[in-house]
Amino acid sequence: MNKTSRLNLRAKILLSTIAIISAAVIAVGGYLLYNNYNELTQKSIQGLAETANAKGEGIRDFLLTARNDVLYLSRSPALQNYLTADEETRETQRQNLEKEYYEFARAQLNYDQIRFLDLNGQEIVRVNTSRGGVSTIVPKADLQNKSDRAYFTDSVGLFNGSIYISALDLNVERGKIEEPHKPVIRYATPVYLNGEVYGVVVVNILADYFLDPLGEGTDTFLVDKDGYYMYHEDESKRWGRDLGTEITVRQDYPSFGDALFSGYTSSFNDGQTLFAYTPIILSGDRRAESSPRWYLASSQPVQEAFAAANRALGVGLLIMLASLVIGAGAVNLLVRPVVTSVEKLTETARQVAAGNLSAVAEVRARDEVGVLAETFNAMTAQLRESIRTLDERVAERTRNLELAAEVGRAVSQVRDLDVMLKDACELILMAFNLYYVQVYLTNPGGATLKLEAGTGSVGTELLGRGHSLRLDTGSINGRAAVEKRSVVIADTASSPTFRQNPLLPETRGEMAVPLIVADKVVGVLDMQSDKSGILTEEVLPAFEALAGQLAIAIQNANSLAEVQTARAEVEAQSRRLTRSNWTEYLDAIHRPEKTGFVFEQNKVVSLAEAKETGMSEYAVAAPIAITGEDIGDLVVELDSEPAAQSQELVRTVARQVAQQIESLRLLESAERYRAEAEEASRRITREGWRDYLYAGKEKDKGYFYDLKEVRPVDSAEDRLPAETAITLPLRVRDESIGKISVQGVTPDDKDSIDLAGAIAERLGAHIESLRLNLQTEQALATTRQFGEREQALRQITSAVRGSTDPAVILRAAVRELGSVFGRRVMVQMAGVGETPEKPNNGNESSPTSESSSGGAL
DSSP states (O other): OOOOHHSOHHHHHHHEEEEEHHHHHHHHHHHHHHHHHHHHHHHHHHHHHHHHHHHHHHHHHHHHHHHHHHHHHTTTTHHHHHHHOOOOTHHHHHHHHHHHHHHHHHOOTEEEEEEEETEEHHHHHEEEOTTTSEEEEEOOOOOOOOOTHHHHHHTTTTTTTEEEEEEEEEEEEEEEEEOOOOOEEEEEEEEETEEOOOOOOOOEEEEEHHHGGSSSSSEEEETTTTOEEEOOOSSGGGGGHTTTTTHHHHOOOOOHHHHHHSSSOEEEEEEEEEEEEEEEOTTBBOOOOOOOOOEEEEEEHHHHHHHHHHHHHHHHHHHHHHHHHHHHHHHHHHHHHHHHHHHHHHHHHHHHHHTOOOOOOOOOSSSSSHHHHHHHHHHHHHHHHHHHHHHHHHHHHHHHHHHHHHHHHHHHHHHHHHHHHHHHHHHHHHHHHHSSSEEEEEEEESSEEEEEEEOOOHHHHHHEEEEEEEESSTTTHHHHHTTOOOOOSGGEEEEEEEOTTTOOOOOOOEEEEEEEEETTTEEEEEEEETTTSSSSSTTHHHHHHHHHHHHHHHHHHHHHHHHHHHHHHHHHHHHHHHHHHHHHHHSSSSSOOSSSEETTEEEEEEESOOOOOOOOOTTTEEEEEEEEEEEEEEEOOSSSSSHHHHHHHHHHHHHHHHHHHHHHHHHHHHHHHHHHHHHHHHHHHHHHHHHHHHSSSOOOOOOOSSSOEEEEEESGGGGGGGGGGGEEEEEEEEEEEEEEEEETOOOOOHHHHHHHHHHHHHHHHHHHHHHHHHHHHHHHOOOOOOHHHHHHHHHHHHHHOOOHHHHHHHHHHHHHHHHHHHOOOOOOOOTTTOOOOOOOOOOSOOOTTTTTEEESO
């Protein structure tokens, strides 16, 4: 054992820290190296970006020259002379224009075609230039009409000095792409003279003149806004749209696509290739200046682009690596013993983690690492013992949970409660190899547990007895239900609370699990085993999960039964109401008790008028039913065996007829009830006014105004002649209670009649309100009188009950009655053998005090 191994852990950590500080110094050098590397890479990126920008400027400058050329051609003197020439000199001026365009084409070989088109799209002058640089004037007979071309239709309406720029694509001749490929772009501008448009100048630019320079230097490609290559070093990738290859930049560089089409000038590195890209916006483009037409990118392999930076980085890394080796050697000399011990301990831990629990860590030092190794060995020994027992418990618990889940799924498929509980007990018995299983349910009052299912002959016998338990802690099942927790007796021999059932003499373990739904106990699941140690706390979770599923199944079965019962009652009530309503509707007063119609001999007749004939053997009948109650039948006689479609048609018509006649019945019944309610309202109003008018002495109440005063109607002289007056009724709820007459108003005086009608309407409403107020006050007065009478009665009763002496009672009664009525009152008792006189209600003469045997009190 060397000196280093005798150092404690603290000393070892101290030495390691010194080594880490040394490494930190090296990290500073790495930081500087990183900065240097970034500067070199940025220079490479900047150089590539300048190349891409220069090529983009080359394209823009080239097409800017083309723009200026087409503007020059549209304003050339020869074109002006042609447009202003008369008929005699027009042809000569046209030929001069041809010569001018011919000379221009020979001087500028980058134009494939130069043309002037009139307002009808007809070519007036056309000069072609071949790939070899030979320019030719197209004969007048070969000139064509181009009125349907976009470069004409889109440019003829532009403002003076505006340029139409077509898409860059391959030239097409006679419906086919020209071979070899000739990419062209067309510039067009309208020709104005004295503010009017006379035609269009169109030039076809050979795009090779600005595309070919892109291949110089770094790899460069040009794409349109959809990502199709218009120039690429690999010619097979060019013109994917025109040639149908559908090759795009997004396919070649998926991660680069979004950056390229962002519209910004920048760079992008996907790890393999470095890109510098820029959008191409053409000067004079009639689209928005901010909308790029093309996108140009120069690329270079990352290794090539960053070669200088990588070389500098390599040198720096070599220096740093040498420093790290030296530092690592120093640290290794200091911490080797610790590292060795930790490595061995780590290897031992790795073996233990892999499942080799017999691996033992070697203890070579007495420092903290040695103590850790000893502790690790002790922990491994405990872990071996725990895993051995844990595997057994986990396997058993997993099996129980799987069995519980299987039983729960089987139970949930049964709807009837009795069948479900019986099947559940049998499944639990077989799945867990138990001795006996039973289920108790709480009664509605919550006072007892009634046995609902049990296994074997014991369960049958107990069910035959109507076996039940009190809901208290006197039994295992009762205690589980009351305390809402499971009761487990793993060994009945050691349990002081267990009571042996004579019918189950072999029970050695028992478990009672409450069936709880929403904190309410609906029953108890009781399981018994003929071996001790089978039903324990360890297997309890599986049975509690099973009990939860069983409780929910019980609740669902009860809910289903209640729903079915309620639905049956509702349907029965609905049928009764339907039959009652139709019986009331067909009451032989408003409607016949029976009604029906028959279609025969191409006409519809009532059932009473139809001939009495028997039904055909091929008749199809369907009930006319409303809410399940049959109120009639629809019968159709056929000549042959009815098909399924015919039967379905008859049933469908019957359902529709039922719905329609039920709607009509409801509508007619509603109208009848409304009419009866209105008639009742009018009758009540009429009777109320009759009682009100006849409550006084006079039979008639009325007033007369003779332009001097208002006075009651006393005689017939006060009544207005009918031929000189107009009379309007006073109505309350459509019931006439009086009238108002106005003299001197003719039937033609509509305004006066309307005014009188409005007054009559308001007067009727007002006097009705007054009558109702009067009746209300009379009712209140009657109520007060009744209250006073009740109060007096209570006073008399209280006074009478205050004594046990009959004389005192009679004196109190006569005194209280006298106080209430304010008159003389007499009370007397009948003598022996006398018959009490009948009460005198005022219709007969009152007996005198002298004839009374009892005398006055």
